[in-house]
Amino acid sequence: ITPFSHAWLHALNRYALDVNVERVDDVLLHKRLLDQAREPMNGLVFDVRRSQAATLDRSTEVEQSTSFKHEVQDPQCSSFTSRDQRCFHEIIFACDDKPKLLSQLTALLGELGLNIQEAHAFSTSDGYSLDIFVVDGWSHEVDVLRDALRRGVEKIKYKAWPLVQSMPTRTGHELMEDSPPADFVQIPADATDVWEVDPRLLKFERKLASGSFGDLYHGTYCSQDVAIKVLKPERVSVDMLREFAQEVYIMKKVRHKNVVQFIGACTRPPILCIVTEFMRGGSIFDFLYNFRGTFQLPDVLRIASDVSKGMNYLHQINIVHRDLKTANLLMDDQVVKVADFGVARVKDQSGVMTAETGTYRWMAPEVIEHLPYDQRADVFSFGIVIWELLTGKLPYEDMTPLQAAVAVVQKDLRPIIPADTHPMLAGLLQKCWQKDPALRPTFSEILDILNSIKEQAVRSSGHQKRHSGRSYS
Numbered sequence: 001i002t003p004f005s006h007a008w009l010h011a012l013n014r015y016a017l018d019v020n021v022e023r024v025d026d027v028l029l030h031k032r033l034l035d036q037a038r039e040p041m042n043g044l045v046f047d048v049r050r051s052q053a054a055t056l057d058r059s060t061e062v063e064q065s066t067s068f069k070h071e072v073q074d075p076q077c078s079s080f081t082s083r084d085q086r087c088f089h090e091i092i093f094a095c096d097d098k099p100k101l102l103s104q105l106t107a108l109l110g111e112l113g114l115n116i117q118e119a120h121a122f123s124t125s126d127g128y129s130l131d132i133f134v135v136d137g138w139s140h141e142v143d144v145l146r147d148a149l150r151r152g153v154e155k156i157k158y159k160a161w162p163l164v165q166s167m168p169t170r171t172g173h174e175l176m177e178d179s180p181p182a183d184f185v186q187i188p189a190d191a192t193d194v195w196e197v198d199p200r201l202l203k204f205e206r207k208l209a210s211g212s213f214g215d216l217y218h219g220t221y222c223s224q225d226v227a228i229k230v231l232k233p234e235r236v237s238v239d240m241l242r243e244f245a246q247e248v249y250i251m252k253k254v255r256h257k258n259v260v261q262f263i264g265a266c267t268r269p270p271i272l273c274i275v276t277e278f279m280r281g282g283s284i285f286d287f288l289y290n291f292r293g294t295f296q297l298p299d300v301l302r303i304a305s306d307v308s309k310g311m312n313y314l315h316q317i318n319i320v321h322r323d324l325k326t327a328n329l330l331m332d333d334q335v336v337k338v339a340d341f342g343v344a345r346v347k348d349q350s351g352v353m354t355a356e357t358g359t360y361r362w363m364a365p366e367v368i369e370h371l372p373y374d375q376r377a378d379v380f381s382f383g384i385v386i387w388e389l390l391t392g393k394l395p396y397e398d399m400t401p402l403q404a405a406v407a408v409v410q411k412d413l414r415p416i417i418p419a420d421t422h423p424m425l426a427g428l429l430q431k432c433w434q435k436d437p438a439l440r441p442t443f444s445e446i447l448d449i450l451n452s453i454k455e456q457a458v459r460s461s462g463h464q465k466r467h468s469g470r471s472y473s
Contacts, residue, residue: 281331383432
């Protein structure tokens, strides 16, 4: 049985009472509309058709909230003249269930001069609604009504993004707080790239992950496998829209084999999304904690080198990632790439930034303390990542994130380096975790150290290997 079937069965008894389930075409139409509504590109969908209302036999009516049922008919509306045979239309809406949606739909029908004679509202267990209206008051062709409804639905979709109109325009790489409003998320144009994605060319295949503010999908764009990060309109804030604009601005600037490739973005409602290459290997975080995978020293060194190359490139073009962690490192074809620039920033001319961002378990002490910081904050996080690769453990797993943050700052807490760690690698971690950012190495220096460790490891056959669990290959 499919997930849709489970959701459908949730309201099956009521559905059977209110809808003639013996009409297979009706049931299939409703299912098709709900399936379409589940596609992020569609959102609110509808169908409209003529119907002829037939008064119910009151002697056989069974506690129905409606006063008549209807049947789909083909004759022209002009032939219906009596109370029981005048021109009726059935309009069906399907959408993810949102507050005030029903009132918006009824208001739309009222604006079109339609009189609601019958209404049914259903909800599925996975959060979608199916609203069926039988209306009269429309004397034109059904295609004209369909066009009018389409325009109204687009307005409802656009109203779901009220904050987009307040998004500031941007000059250079800075968001200008006093800039005039725009009707879409404005990203600065500093090159000839064409990065605005036509949403009609996106195909969504399956949901990979879901968060409070967005969903991640695997899909295709012009036959290319892509990952699509879609913002949820009902959860978007002005700050989130700024981060969205910042992420697009940064990603369209970067091109490196160890940085996830930016394909494009949709910046105009009804969908805001970022499209990147699809990494089939998934994240290192999932590999370690969901698949219980392990890494041998050569793998650790290869991953560390890939990450260092990507981060060195970003720092060379003055981009600070600010949220470097295993969840933001993706694998594919023996290559690891840095991903997720939602909180990344272009370093300003002063060379330092302030304000806490990132994830506590990987966060540098100066960031936790809201002190000025620069690229060296990413180096601290990199050290935590390498420790994870060596141990397969979550940093400070016996503490809450906040407890860990306090201990890192007040007690100089750092993860315990395993005793069997290569001495040069252990020394590198200690350098990355220096409290004074100036004492931490740059990623260029880290690459030199990693190359030295590789050369020494090749000469020595005594390095330790861990064989338990799934191994990286």
